[in-house]
Amino acid sequence: MESVGSRTPRFVRIGALLGVAFLALPVVGLLKRVAWSTLWAQLTDVATRDALRISLYASVCATALAFLLGLPLAWCLARMQFSGRRIIRALVLLPMVLPPVVGGVALLGAYGKSNGLLGGVLNSLFGIQLTYSLWGVIIAETFVALPFLVLALEGGLRSIDTKYEEAAAVMGATDITRFVRVALPLLKPSLVAGLMLAWARALGEFGATITFAGNIQGRTQTAPLAVYTMLESNPEGAYALSFLLVAVSVAVLVGLRDRWIGGATT
Amino acid sequence: MISVHGIVEVGTFSREFSLDVGNEIVGMFGANGSGKTSVLRTIAGLCPLAQGELRVNDELTDAPAKNIFVLPEMRNIGMVFQDHSLFPFMTAIENASFPLQMRGVKRATAVKMAAEMLEQFGVAHIAQHMAPTLSGGQSQRVAIARALIGSPSAVLLDEPLSAIDEESRESVRNHIREHLVRLGVSAIVVSHDRAELDHLCTRIENYTR
Numbered sequence: 001m002e003s004v005g006s007r008t009p010r011f012v013r014i015g016a017l018l019g020v021a022f023l024a025l026p027v028v029g030l031l032k033r034v035a036w037s038t039l040w041a042q043l044t045d046v047a048t049r050d051a052l053r054i055s056l057y058a059s060v061c062a063t064a065l066a067f068l069l070g071l072p073l074a075w076c077l078a079r080m081q082f083s084g085r086r087i088i089r090a091l092v093l094l095p096m097v098l099p100p101v102v103g104g105v106a107l108l109g110a111y112g113k114s115n116g117l118l119g120g121v122l123n124s125l126f127g128i129q130l131t132y133s134l135w136g137v138i139i140a141e142t143f144v145a146l147p148f149l150v151l152a153l154e155g156g157l158r159s160i161d162t163k164y165e166e167a168a169a170v171m172g173a174t175d176i177t178r179f180v181r182v183a184l185p186l187l188k189p190s191l192v193a194g195l196m197l198a199w200a201r202a203l204g205e206f207g208a209t210i211t212f213a214g215n216i217q218g219r220t221q222t223a224p225l226a227v228y229t230m231l232e233s234n235p236e237g238a239y240a241l242s243f244l245l246v247a248v249s250v251a252v253l254v255g256l257r258d259r260w261i262g263g264a265t266t
Numbered sequence: 267m268i269s270v271h272g273i274v275e276v277g278t279f280s281r282e283f284s285l286d287v288g289n290e291i292v293g294m295f296g297a298n299g300s301g302k303t304s305v306l307r308t309i310a311g312l313c314p315l316a317q318g319e320l321r322v323n324d325e326l327t328d329a330p331a332k333n334i335f336v337l338p339e340m341r342n343i344g345m346v347f348q349d350h351s352l353f354p355f356m357t358a359i360e361n362a363s364f365p366l367q368m369r370g371v372k373r374a375t376a377v378k379m380a381a382e383m384l385e386q387f388g389v390a391h392i393a394q395h396m397a398p399t400l401s402g403g404q405s406q407r408v409a410i411a412r413a414l415i416g417s418p419s420a421v422l423l424d425e426p427l428s429a430i431d432e433e434s435r436e437s438v439r440n441h442i443r444e445h446l447v448r449l450g451v452s453a454i455v456v457s458h459d460r461a462e463l464d465h466l467c468t469r470i471e472n473y474t475r
Binding site: 163164166167168169170171172173174177182185186188 | 310311312337338339341342343345347349351353354355364365368369412
């Protein structure tokens with residue numbers, strides 16, 4: 001017999017069930033529309049293969065770039081006291097709350113070929129064009145993925161007891177050695193979670209990519225853009241590719257289960 | 267030789283210390299909050315002196331007025347931390363060999379020397395165990411081995427026997443003493459257990475407030 005305190009009211013249970021149904025229905029709908037007999041053929045189609053190749057390459061590069069930029073940023077936010085820290089944290093969070101299309105427009109303002117603050121200089125001095133190129137895809141994906149990595153790493157760094165780095169210093173470890181041999185191993189769970197979340201976000205990026213890098217098959221068309229394009233011309237292919245992206249997302253969730261999902265269980 | 271003459275300040279705690287330690291084992295006795303651990307951290311370079319001077323082996327290592335502060339990694343000090351601070355992602359032997367590797371000893375040699383130290387402190391059988399799986403006593407023995415390994419120029423021990431069971435204390439204490447005599451360096455032992463200090467130290471400084 002449940003005590004009064006632990007008893008869940010019926011309307012709460014019904015509400016929760018409705019919530020589950022709301023989330024599950026689209027997944028079921030998607031699975032129902034997948035043409036299983038032609039799934040492999042659809043996934044190995046040239047356009048799909050190109051989109052997957054670009055998606056995989058760009059999302060891995062974006063995650064690596066997010067790591068290079070995000071780790072120092074997270075370190076400073078977690079460990080340093082400086083004026084403007086709140087503003088920088090708000091700036092880090094901005095791509096999370098910004099409509100991705102607006103993010104793409106902002107990227108055009110910064111790295112656009114003719115009018116971009118930096119893009120114009122890069123183009124006139126070195127002939128480098130970031131828009132409508134694979135680099136454009138990588139930059140757009142890095143822009144939206146970076147906050148996920150910074151938040152995970154910042155949380156991880158805050159939870160690490162600095163006594164281990166102090167002990168290492170007394171034992172003769174220099175700054176870099178302390179970072180590589182002590183801080184990074186302690187940070188590993190947060191780092192893995194952050195990298196997976198950032199990679200998943202990069203892989204699913206749509207709005208900023210289409211605005212900043214375009215939707216050119218074989219050059220900048222990623223898997224989500226291919227799904228959008230194929231939905232009219234080849235719905236079977238769109239559903240096949242969507243299924244693959246759902247499978248990847250589920251794999252990420254399974255990979256993170258202990259840290260993000262299992263953590264909620266008692 | 268360790269010489270501290272100045273004000274140690276950590277957060278709201280502040281106290282003036284005047285302490286000279288030759289090639290001997292000096293015990294620091296006092297109640298909680300008397301600054302014993304803070305002075306060890308200051309000597310190790312983990313918190314700077316607020317005022318005054320600190321010398322380790324005649325080298326001025328901390329003198330705020332002269333803008334001198336030698337980084338902890340440059341001081342070559344062996345230290346047992348109160349909570350042991352073993353790296354949780356390493357085995358016992360990896361922990362014990364860490365200071366040697368930091369000072370340029372090749373990994374294989376460092377591991378061999380660490381194995382000998384663990385043997386002496388009676389924890390050779392848990393050499394390959396991960397640090398978080400060790401009992402309090404085992405963890406403390408590994409921490410002692412890690413502090414005494416190699417050739418530190420000074421040794422600081424913060425409550426080094428607190429987790430060691432009564433029966434083994436004398437043996438561990440004798441090994442600590444042997445190593446300190448071999449090293450011929452200044453050593454400071456902090457404890458709130460006066461009897462323990464009487465057994466281990468050549469001189470005792472009382473820091474009861």
